[in-house]
Amino acid sequence: MLLSALYNYWVVILLMMTGLYMVIAQGNLIKKVIGLNIFQTSVFIFYISVGKVAGGSAPILSQLTTVYSNPLPHVLILTAIVVGIATTALALALILRIRQAYGSVEEQDILAGDGQC
Amino acid sequence: MELILDIALLSLLLVTAVYIAWTRDLFAAVILAGIYGLLSASFFMSMGAVDVAFTEAAVGAGISPLLMLSTLAICGRAQRANPQRALLALLTVGVVGALLITATLEMPAFGSPDAPAHLHVAPRYIADSMREIGIPNVVTSVLASYRAFDTLGEVVVIFTAGLGVLSLLGLRGDVREEPIHSPMAEPSHLVLRVVGKVLIPPILLFALYVQFHGEYGPGGGFQAGVIFAVGFILYSLVFGLEAVEKIVNRALVQALAAVGVLIYGTVGLLGIVSGRNYLDYSGLAGDSVAGQHLGIIAIELGVGITVASVMMIVFFVFSAQLARGRAVPHAS
Numbered sequence: 001m002l003l004s005a006l007y008n009y010w011v012v013i014l015l016m017m018t019g020l021y022m023v024i025a026q027g028n029l030i031k032k033v034i035g036l037n038i039f040q041t042s043v044f045i046f047y048i049s050v051g052k053v054a055g056g057s058a059p060i061l062s063q064l065t066t067v068y069s070n071p072l073p074h075v076l077i078l079t080a081i082v083v084g085i086a087t088t089a090l091a092l093a094l095i096l097r098i099r100q101a102y103g104s105v106e107e108q109d110i111l112a113g114d115g116q117c
Numbered sequence: 118m119e120l121i122l123d124i125a126l127l128s129l130l131l132v133t134a135v136y137i138a139w140t141r142d143l144f145a146a147v148i149l150a151g152i153y154g155l156l157s158a159s160f161f162m163s164m165g166a167v168d169v170a171f172t173e174a175a176v177g178a179g180i181s182p183l184l185m186l187s188t189l190a191i192c193g194r195a196q197r198a199n200p201q202r203a204l205l206a207l208l209t210v211g212v213v214g215a216l217l218i219t220a221t222l223e224m225p226a227f228g229s230p231d232a233p234a235h236l237h238v239a240p241r242y243i244a245d246s247m248r249e250i251g252i253p254n255v256v257t258s259v260l261a262s263y264r265a266f267d268t269l270g271e272v273v274v275i276f277t278a279g280l281g282v283l284s285l286l287g288l289r290g291d292v293r294e295e296p297i298h299s300p301m302a303e304p305s306h307l308v309l310r311v312v313g314k315v316l317i318p319p320i321l322l323f324a325l326y327v328q329f330h331g332e333y334g335p336g337g338g339f340q341a342g343v344i345f346a347v348g349f350i351l352y353s354l355v356f357g358l359e360a361v362e363k364i365v366n367r368a369l370v371q372a373l374a375a376v377g378v379l380i381y382g383t384v385g386l387l388g389i390v391s392g393r394n395y396l397d398y399s400g401l402a403g404d405s406v407a408g409q410h411l412g413i414i415a416i417e418l419g420v421g422i423t424v425a426s427v428m429m430i431v432f433f434v435f436s437a438q439l440a441r442g443r444a445v446p447h448a449s
Contacts, residue, residue, distance in 0.1 A: 005226035011127040017214040018134045025206035029197040048164045054228035058165040059255040069165040070239040071255040079271040081172045086278035089431040091286040094187045105192045112419045
């Protein structure tokens, strides 16, 4: 019973930790951005799971049903997804500029390049 | 049945995420990130979050991998191993994860209708939005009317991110001598060219449908903007950037990104002019429901224009970088 009640939240945490691990442990900046995206999506999944009401349908009003999922998390996450891609694009643009300046996107090379200055 | 679907989708998500973390081939990681996006869209669909699923399918499985692939094409697909920090990271992640899992034990059960999240504003949105706003899609009512100020902030963030990409990579790229050739725009990709040409008009038409039907079904400015931009991005992938620049004036797209935000802000000001609060559309027409309709259509249009323009700007800037990266392999 505990499994079906909390399974979603546990998977969210595991996904979040996978993303966090990628951000901390992996030196490649592109991989870090992918890790941030996984972290971000895990938060989306958390919100949408919280918004789910058992037996509720999509929050588009109709005559057929009276139980709906909570629309508020949907609104927050819908806009967050599009904001997320815009900020990802900005991160990737920064990575391209870093590569122009340092000739590499590996954290070790970038730190070594800073040490020479 | 719902539970099995839920567990299956989440397990697939987890396997995909772990493999992304494990693989050192960035190309595989990006393609798997696309699959991850599609899986999470399916999950949102199974949770009844149709608008969110729509957006995630267009963004997570569409534009996001494309941008990452463009970056990979410049930076290379190999990732160096970095073993000395792996142990420390695993330890940190393990401790944080264990603490979070302990915290979930006090969470209300998944799907429980009397969870605190469902007791406060949501019942009001569901019960009163039909009377106050008069449109069936509650998500659109909340997005464009009840929480319109919040959405304005988000549109400004998207606009700012577009400006950021442009100032980091774009402004110097305007002057160039030779035309840019897309690697896809070769005669050998005949199937892609024919299929692409056939697909583009339906994609644009569908985007307009999503834009203007967002009040009655899943959809709205955010989704429509992304889908509209995808039509042009597909064209530039298949026929090359220069072919797109014959139809799309770059300066015009940059101006349109600002025009969308301006439309949104101006509609808000009209609310003040009509004697109400900022972004309160009730006074825009004779009766308040008609005013709400008018206001929502106008701001959704603003959102759609900004999102589409920013996505197009970002993609065009990235593919211009890619073409230059190919011409000069080591810019350092």
